[in-house]
Structures are given as structure tokens and as C-alpha cells.
Amino acid sequence: MIVTLILAAEAAFWVVLALGLITRYLLRWRTVSTVLLVGLPVIDLGLFLLTFLDLRGGATASWTHALAASYLGFSVGYGPSVVRWADARFLHRFAGGPKPPPAPGYGAERSRHEWRICGRTLVSVAITVTLISALKLFTGAPGTAVFDQWYWKLGIAAVVNTAIAASYTLWPKRPPKPGS
Numbered sequence: 001m002i003v004t005l006i007l008a009a010e011a012a013f014w015v016v017l018a019l020g021l022i023t024r025y026l027l028r029w030r031t032v033s034t035v036l037l038v039g040l041p042v043i044d045l046g047l048f049l050l051t052f053l054d055l056r057g058g059a060t061a062s063w064t065h066a067l068a069a070s071y072l073g074f075s076v077g078y079g080p081s082v083v084r085w086a087d088a089r090f091l092h093r094f095a096g097g098p099k100p101p102p103a104p105g106y107g108a109e110r111s112r113h114e115w116r117i118c119g120r121t122l123v124s125v126a127i128t129v130t131l132i133s134a135l136k137l138f139t140g141a142p143g144t145a146v147f148d149q150w151y152w153k154l155g156i157a158a159v160v161n162t163a164i165a166a167s168y169t170l171w172p173k174r175p176p177k178p179g180s
Helices: 001-028 030-038 040-056 061-095 107-139 146-170
Strands: none
Touching: 001 030, 001 061, 030 061, 030 107, 040 061, 040 107, 061 107, 061 146, 107 146
8 A cells, every 4th residue: 555655746746846837937836836845744644644554453564664754854845945946947848948068077066066965965875764653652553673674774775875075175176188
């Protein structure tokens, strides 16, 4: 059941995002668009609440329950940047807006860009760890030991992302030399 809910939440996220952008740029319904885009995390919150209720109802914990919790963590950590990314591309493609600038490629600007991504990852990881811990502590579900391996995966994601950001700070990528 949780896998079906995850797939439905994923589809709903992208449908609501598309509807938010369509109402903003093609229909020019700014208020409706804002409500839709601000409501995006509600989809993942609903998924988490259903996951919580599933475990409280006696379901055995599995990795899919932890994945459902990570959706809400991702939505909070990365959601605003995903909306900005989609907004800029939709504006350019369908509403005559300017072409979105690429991510910075070199030097200190690239390093700052990588640290912003790292910060989003750390927020996502912290929220996901908190939510998974809440599932373990407050549901009384059997099999929550399966969540322990999820902590390791989240930790690895945080460490790898921090190492990438640090590498761009310690060894900044330099632009190619002219004529190279």
C-alpha cells in the first residue's frame, strides 16, 4: 500500500507543480498559482501522515515507510529550489521569459553553489532522520529496526555532499584557458 501512496504522491507533486505554473503564466491567476505552489509540501505531509497511520494500524515497518518519510524531508529541504528551477524554465519555454542562467561553473561562485546544495541536503537529512525516529518512537510498529540502515544511507548522503562542497572550496575549478 505504501508504494502505491508514494507513486501517487510523486505524480501529484508534479501535476500540482505543472498546474501551479500553468495558472501563473498561461492563465495569469497569480493567487491560485501561489496557493498551488505553496501547497506542494502538503502532498508529502499527507503521505507521511498516511505512513504514520499505516504503522500505527499494525503494519510491519519496511524501507518504504522510511522512503515516505524522506519525501517530506526532501520537500522541505529542496522544494523551494525545485519550484524556482521549474518556474524559470516554464517562464522561458512557455511565457517568453529569459533563458535561465546555468549553474556557476568555476571558482568561488561554484563553491557557494555547492554549499547551498549541501545545505539543502543537510536540512533534508535532518528532517528525514527526525521523521523516521518519530515513526520508530510513536507508532509501536513491529520491525522498525529496518529503519536503522536508513540512518546510514542518509549519513552517507550527507557526508558525500559535504565532501563535494568542500572539494570545490579547497580545489576550485578554474575556467579553461583561452585557446584550449
